[in-house]
Amino acid sequence: MQKYILRRLLISIPLILAIITIVFVMLRVAIPGDPVYTLAGETASPELIEAIRQKYGLDRPVWEQYFIFLGNAARGDLGNSLKFGEPVSSVLAKAFPFTVLLTVLSVGIGTGFGLLAGVITAVRRGSWIDRLSMLIVVFFNAFPTFWLGLILILVFSVGLRMLPVEGYSTWQHFVLPVITLSVGQTALIARLTRSSLLEILGGDYVRTARSKGLAERRIVLVHALKNSLIPIITVVGLSFAALLGGAVITESIFGLPGVGRLTIAAIADLDYPMIQGGVLLVAVSFVFVNLAVDVIYAVVDPRIHYE
Amino acid sequence: MVRLRRLFLMGVILALALCAIGSSVVAQDALGTGGTFVIADALSNVELDPFITSWHSWPHYALFSTLLWKDKELNYVGYLAESWVASEDGMSLSFTLKQGLKFSDGTPVNAEAIKWNLLRYADEAVAAPAGADLVGLLLDVVITGENSFDLKLASPYAPLYNVLASLEIVSPTAYEAAGAENFKLQPVGAGPFILKAINTNTSYEFVRNPDFAWASAEIYQNSGPVNLDAFTIKFIEDEQTILSALETGEIQYSGIPTQNLADMQDNSDMTLTQITETGIRYIGFNTSKAPWDNVELRRTMSYAINKEEFAELAWNGQAIPVYQPLPPTIWGHNPELDAESIHYDADKANSMLDELGYADVDGDGFREQPDGSQWVVPMATVNGDEWKRQAEVIQAQFSDVGINIEINTMELPALRELTTTGTHDLFLLLYGFQEPSILTFFFDSGRKGGSNRSWFSTDELDALLVKADTDLNRETRFQTITEISRTVMENAPWIFLVAPNTTVGVRNEMKNWSFGPQGEFYYWNSWIEQGG
Numbered sequence: 001m002q003k004y005i006l007r008r009l010l011i012s013i014p015l016i017l018a019i020i021t022i023v024f025v026m027l028r029v030a031i032p033g034d035p036v037y038t039l040a041g042e043t044a045s046p047e048l049i050e051a052i053r054q055k056y057g058l059d060r061p062v063w064e065q066y067f068i069f070l071g072n073a074a075r076g077d078l079g080n081s082l083k084f085g086e087p088v089s090s091v092l093a094k095a096f097p098f099t100v101l102l103t104v105l106s107v108g109i110g111t112g113f114g115l116l117a118g119v120i121t122a123v124r125r126g127s128w129i130d131r132l133s134m135l136i137v138v139f140f141n142a143f144p145t146f147w148l149g150l151i152l153i154l155v156f157s158v159g160l161r162m163l164p165v166e167g168y169s170t171w172q173h174f175v176l177p178v179i180t181l182s183v184g185q186t187a188l189i190a191r192l193t194r195s196s197l198l199e200i201l202g203g204d205y206v207r208t209a210r211s212k213g214l215a216e217r218r219i220v221l222v223h224a225l226k227n228s229l230i231p232i233i234t235v236v237g238l239s240f241a242a243l244l245g246g247a248v249i250t251e252s253i254f255g256l257p258g259v260g261r262l263t264i265a266a267i268a269d270l271d272y273p274m275i276q277g278g279v280l281l282v283a284v285s286f287v288f289v290n291l292a293v294d295v296i297y298a299v300v301d302p303r304i305h306y307e
Numbered sequence: 308m309v310r311l312r313r314l315f316l317m318g319v320i321l322a323l324a325l326c327a328i329g330s331s332v333v334a335q336d337a338l339g340t341g342g343t344f345v346i347a348d349a350l351s352n353v354e355l356d357p358f359i360t361s362w363h364s365w366p367h368y369a370l371f372s373t374l375l376w377k378d379k380e381l382n383y384v385g386y387l388a389e390s391w392v393a394s395e396d397g398m399s400l401s402f403t404l405k406q407g408l409k410f411s412d413g414t415p416v417n418a419e420a421i422k423w424n425l426l427r428y429a430d431e432a433v434a435a436p437a438g439a440d441l442v443g444l445l446l447d448v449v450i451t452g453e454n455s456f457d458l459k460l461a462s463p464y465a466p467l468y469n470v471l472a473s474l475e476i477v478s479p480t481a482y483e484a485a486g487a488e489n490f491k492l493q494p495v496g497a498g499p500f501i502l503k504a505i506n507t508n509t510s511y512e513f514v515r516n517p518d519f520a521w522a523s524a525e526i527y528q529n530s531g532p533v534n535l536d537a538f539t540i541k542f543i544e545d546e547q548t549i550l551s552a553l554e555t556g557e558i559q560y561s562g563i564p565t566q567n568l569a570d571m572q573d574n575s576d577m578t579l580t581q582i583t584e585t586g587i588r589y590i591g592f593n594t595s596k597a598p599w600d601n602v603e604l605r606r607t608m609s610y611a612i613n614k615e616e617f618a619e620l621a622w623n624g625q626a627i628p629v630y631q632p633l634p635p636t637i638w639g640h641n642p643e644l645d646a647e648s649i650h651y652d653a654d655k656a657n658s659m660l661d662e663l664g665y666a667d668v669d670g671d672g673f674r675e676q677p678d679g680s681q682w683v684v685p686m687a688t689v690n691g692d693e694w695k696r697q698a699e700v701i702q703a704q705f706s707d708v709g710i711n712i713e714i715n716t717m718e719l720p721a722l723r724e725l726t727t728t729g730t731h732d733l734f735l736l737l738y739g740f741q742e743p744s745i746l747t748f749f750f751d752s753g754r755k756g757g758s759n760r761s762w763f764s765t766d767e768l769d770a771l772l773v774k775a776d777t778d779l780n781r782e783t784r785f786q787t788i789t790e791i792s793r794t795v796m797e798n799a800p801w802i803f804l805v806a807p808n809t810t811v812g813v814r815n816e817m818k819n820w821s822f823g824p825q826g827e828f829y830y831w832n833s834w835i836e837q838g839g
Contacts, residue, residue: 153547
């Protein structure tokens with residue numbers, strides 16, 4: 001297992017390098033716009049524009065900029081944000097904890113409630129509980145995140161004055177954003193858990209366990225659920241990795257200073273170093289989360305071995 | 308009895324007189340204090356180093372002072388400056404600073420400090436966007452006393468006062484200690500507030516500068532320190548989130564989107580004020596590229612735009628149609644010019660298009676080019692709901708006269724870059740500025756490939772622009788600016804659209820504030836009433 005993990009980490013290095021290279025080149029060659037015009041302002045003369053281009057090293061050939069970037073990145077220096085003037089690594093380091101917190105809470109709560117709903121509806125298949133629960137799940141799954149977030153603000157913040165609209169200084173600030181994100185997660189996990197569990201519950205060994213007189217609760221929670229976790233773990237992993245890249249809309253609506261909001265602002269301003277840093281962070285996050293998912297597979301399912 | 312009555316009356320009169328005196332004293336002392344003023348402004352999410360940023364806004368005005376300012380009649384008044392005198396030839400300006408000025412690090416704001424700042428702004432190597440006007444113009448700053456200095460200029464420059472009212476003065480001691488790399492993280496100025504915290508991409512927090520005492524008396528009854536305890540700027544982007552925060556009182560000030568006006572007008576917790584922007588929305592032609600080098604075609608297309616309808620449909624009526632390059636909020640605007648400008652006339656547009664050879668040959672409702680080929684006119688504009696609405700109204704209006712507009716949206720940096728290449732056709736954009744010298748940025752021949760996005764110039768216009776920028780006589784300068792506006796109107800490198808109105812909501816717990824003529828929010832003598 002250790003060798004497997006090490007091998008996966010080594011393989012990820014060229015992968016991350018390829019991603020960064022593609023983004024680096026695309027920003028400068030394929031995507032229209034020049035950040036110099038934002039830095040120079042509306043009334044800049046051509047001379048000032050050129051002076052600013054030289055000041056930020058944007059007049060150098062793309063290949064030269066690339067190798068300077070790589071050399072600095074190898075030393076942990078991702079450059080300075082064109083917008084904030086601060087080191088990119090420092091800006092990301094301040095933003096990432098908010099994104100991690102939001103992700104852990106949203107995925108955790110969403111997965112927990114999703115598993116619960118999925119188990120109940122699978123066990124009560126065909127009953128009114130099953131139909132009602134699935135209706136609710138489909139209903140909430142259809143909500144666009146931005147709409148749900150704004151509705152929650154209107155009801156709980158503006159209407160009932162129970163929770164703040166935006167910010168991050170207290171735990172109350174995280175209630176509505178976590179609800180916004182976990183609703184979709186709950187719906188997704190509930191449906192997946194139900195279908196996966198139903199498939200398992202129809203299997204021979206479950207029939208054998210019932211005929212042996214095992215309690216239904218034990219059959220469902222200990223035997224069947226464990227065997228239905230593989231696809232659920234996959235989806236949870238993917239959700240986790242995606243949210244680590246930043247729940248842009250939720251962060252923007254609730255004013256949370258996470259990575260997603262940071263990256264989208266960087267894209268609008270063509271803040272090259274920040275975009276590159278954000279992409280690098282997302283790529284590394286995906287690598288580690290995928291690796292963690294594979295390791296969890298092996299823990300959950302003893303049949304899975306890595307060589 | 309009569310004597311008693313007389314004494315009584317005198318007593319009453321005396322009492323009334325004392326009350327009158329007392330009430331004026333009480334009124335002065337009745338200015339409240341305290342509270343944290345919180346606003347949401349995503350545009351303020353910029354660097355705090357005034358030598359680097361191209362966008363100067365709330366945080367810079369809070370941290371730094373300038374030499375001059377504008378009063379409510381748009382006259383220049385002293386801020387750090389006590390007085391100034393221009394030489395007759397306009398090549399020299401002598402300043403005297405107010406007494407007792409100091410930066411928040413305790414170092415004095417004296418002639419040496421001003422000299423350091425102005426020369427840095429004027430240094431081409433620094434490439435400070437805000438100081439671009441001084442490059443080549445400011446020859447030297449000659450110290451004539453501890454608090455007095457002369458500016459030596461290469462030529463008279465009428466917009467100089469506006470420049471000096473916008474250049475933020477920093478502490479040279481702090482700048483040199485921190486270095487250009489780090490000053491933005493620990494800025495030091497002589498403004499009404501001191502920086503408390505930078506929460507990157509989230510907010511700036513400021514606290515009252517206890518030593519600040521030089522706000523212009525023409526604007527503020529209390530020259531300082533400010534009445535508020537603190538000031539916070541939150542970088543919230545989502546309009547609905549901002550509005551919700553205003554409704555709950557988490558912020559005290561915000562612009563109100565036009566689609567939410569009706570709801571906010573019924574809200575008794577805030578006061579709404581309408582201000583007209585110091586800028587316009589306009590359509591620009593790339594006059595360096597056929598067929599937009601044809602002035603008759605440009606004028607023809609100008610007849611196709613109904614500005615009143617545009618204001619109604621694209622802005623819910625919250626905009627003023629403009630017929631000249633300067634809106635009413637910028638000095639230099641001449642109301643008499645409006646009658647000379649091109650006004651909507653669809654019939655005229657149709658007949659002129661026919662004369663120019665643009666006819667609908669295939670009967671699809673859209674005109675073809677004179678050579679018979681399909682005519683699709685690309686119009687570039689910025690991403691966003693506001694721009695989408697405007698572009699669609701324009702597209703519909705041009706469609707009414709058979710012109711097929713293709714809308715291309717992009718991010719603002721991309722649009723700016725596009726217009727420097729000279730390969731674009733039409734573009735829908737805006738400008739915001741306080742001074743008529745903005746016309747130089749847009750129509751000077753030397754600015755093609757930069758801010759002259761229409762690539763338009765004439766020798767006559769160049770001469771007029773130089774004349775306006777070097778004429779220190781307000782009256783004759785106004786006449787020259789009128790000539791410039793008339794020339795631009797006649798040649799139609801732009802179709803002027805509207806000057807939008809912005810409605811701002813201020814929570815009622817915020818007291819003693821007002822707006823300036825160009826939308827400036829005067830809040831330094833304000834306070835937040837607790838429990839409001």
